[in-house]
Amino acid sequence: MTAIEIEHRPASLLSGRRAVAPAAKSPELEERLRARRRRIASFRRVFVLVDLAVTLGVVAVLALVAGHRVAAGMALLVSLGVVAHVCAADGPRSVLALRSVLRPVTALSGLACTLAAALGYGATGRDLVLGAAGTGVALVATRVVARVTARLPWFAARSGFGPRKRLIVGDPRALESTAARRAPGVESGEVILVVTRAERAADPGAEPGLGTREEQRRRHDERNGPSGVVERVVRTALDNHAERVTVIPGDSWQQRQLRELSWLLEGTGIDIVISTNLDGIAPHRVDVVQQDRRLMIKVGSASPRGTQALVKGLVDRLAAATLLLVSFPFLVAVAAAVRLDSPGPAVFRQSRVREGGGTFTMYKFRTMRVDAEQQLDELQDLDVHGAGSPLFKIEGDPRITRVGQLLRKTSLDELPQLVNVLKGDMSLVGPRPPLQHEVAQYDDAMARRLRVRPGITGLWQVSGRSDLAWSEAIRLDLYYVDNWSMFQDLTILARTFGAVFGKHGAY
Numbered sequence: 001m002t003a004i005e006i007e008h009r010p011a012s013l014l015s016g017r018r019a020v021a022p023a024a025k026s027p028e029l030e031e032r033l034r035a036r037r038r039r040i041a042s043f044r045r046v047f048v049l050v051d052l053a054v055t056l057g058v059v060a061v062l063a064l065v066a067g068h069r070v071a072a073g074m075a076l077l078v079s080l081g082v083v084a085h086v087c088a089a090d091g092p093r094s095v096l097a098l099r100s101v102l103r104p105v106t107a108l109s110g111l112a113c114t115l116a117a118a119l120g121y122g123a124t125g126r127d128l129v130l131g132a133a134g135t136g137v138a139l140v141a142t143r144v145v146a147r148v149t150a151r152l153p154w155f156a157a158r159s160g161f162g163p164r165k166r167l168i169v170g171d172p173r174a175l176e177s178t179a180a181r182r183a184p185g186v187e188s189g190e191v192i193l194v195v196t197r198a199e200r201a202a203d204p205g206a207e208p209g210l211g212t213r214e215e216q217r218r219r220h221d222e223r224n225g226p227s228g229v230v231e232r233v234v235r236t237a238l239d240n241h242a243e244r245v246t247v248i249p250g251d252s253w254q255q256r257q258l259r260e261l262s263w264l265l266e267g268t269g270i271d272i273v274i275s276t277n278l279d280g281i282a283p284h285r286v287d288v289v290q291q292d293r294r295l296m297i298k299v300g301s302a303s304p305r306g307t308q309a310l311v312k313g314l315v316d317r318l319a320a321a322t323l324l325l326v327s328f329p330f331l332v333a334v335a336a337a338v339r340l341d342s343p344g345p346a347v348f349r350q351s352r353v354r355e356g357g358g359t360f361t362m363y364k365f366r367t368m369r370v371d372a373e374q375q376l377d378e379l380q381d382l383d384v385h386g387a388g389s390p391l392f393k394i395e396g397d398p399r400i401t402r403v404g405q406l407l408r409k410t411s412l413d414e415l416p417q418l419v420n421v422l423k424g425d426m427s428l429v430g431p432r433p434p435l436q437h438e439v440a441q442y443d444d445a446m447a448r449r450l451r452v453r454p455g456i457t458g459l460w461q462v463s464g465r466s467d468l469a470w471s472e473a474i475r476l477d478l479y480y481v482d483n484w485s486m487f488q489d490l491t492i493l494a495r496t497f498g499a500v501f502g503k504h505g506a507y
Helices: 028-063 069-088 091-096 099-119 122-151 153-159 173-179 212-225 224-239 255-265 307-341 373-384 402-410 415-424 444-451 469-480 486-504
Strands: 002-005 164-170 190-194 244-248 271-274 288-291 294-299 347-353 359-365 428-430 454-459
Touching: 028 069, 028 091, 028 122, 028 224, 069 099, 069 212, 091 099, 091 122, 091 373, 173 271, 224 255, 224 402, 244 255, 255 271, 307 359, 307 415, 307 428, 307 486, 359 415, 415 454, 428 486, 444 469, 454 486
Parallel strands: 002 190, 164 190, 164 244, 244 271, 428 454
Antiparallel strands: 288 294, 347 359
């Protein structure tokens, strides 16, 4: 991360960075912006011609060689859709994005095939798919070659497709807060520009050789007023080949400046993004609405309810029933191994807290000796989470049996919880079902974990399991509760296989 200081230097964020002199308003900056817009427009025109040339080749092959005239017409139609997408692109990276081809291909081929099926042209539908697929493959291949070429040093500077850079703009305190939330060691290619409007002294004295006091004051206001600050941001973005300007609003950023910044960056291929104070909110919960002629953010409901809750419950039960039937012989074998390894029952039963605060009996394969609970007080000092954590975990727990070690490493001890899922006490994905004494220590934020059904696997399990600090496990669980979606459940289930086979944090 590179940091560029303009006026103030937050010590913890910008120590040891170079300073850049403020830029005054000048025709030179306007010319640089016009040149950038011309370069992007030229890039679009070149790719429009390239796409049309490639399409003509596909059309010639389909129509002249293979005799598929309908497919050739579809290829031309898809190409025009791609060209329209290119003309609307705001920068080289958008032009070369594979979605600039895949979206028009999918939309137009789907619409054409639907119409063909409705009109009863089955054979025509096959030709439509052939034409759309042939054009899509050819244009995607063109973009893959162009993306590789655009990364070459001699071409990257002119194409604007070099290393991705983002300019972060804001007051020192706002930038300090942003840096504090970044994970250690993350290198994102970002450039930080500290922009503040310095307060003018009540009666500054004129410095010799720099004009009268009034002239110096006027130049100071031009540099630090709304327009001067915006132009410094634009100049820094151009100097560093930034593709995005992220503004973290503070005392020095007002509506007028944001509007001026968006005007200057229009058509340059540089995005402008405005930060909010919403943390821990997934994008799918957020909508932009207009109220009182101002743009505002609407945050949707978090936990599943209505149809979503019904679908989640049905999927859980069907999946649990299927897995129990398929794995029944294996479960019997594991139960026998547990019984032969140490005296006691094969299945361990424990009371856990469910959604809403009620309790249920959770099932697991027994991995400890039967007197494990009696030895708990003697091992409290070895808790990896510390004395203040409700969760108790120790490495090399002497109470774990030989078979229990294998079951914990592979998470096979959790398989009996499929019965809990089938009964409706648990879900396949959700926060870890807590013990009653853990819930007794919850504050208001932690208690929010009880708004959804507990799960066999969850976000914290696939992110490190017992290696995570208790506070981090809580943060991940709350993020899951606040941003539930079926897609997130499927993603966690897919990541669960990697977490199980990786065996990290399992003990």
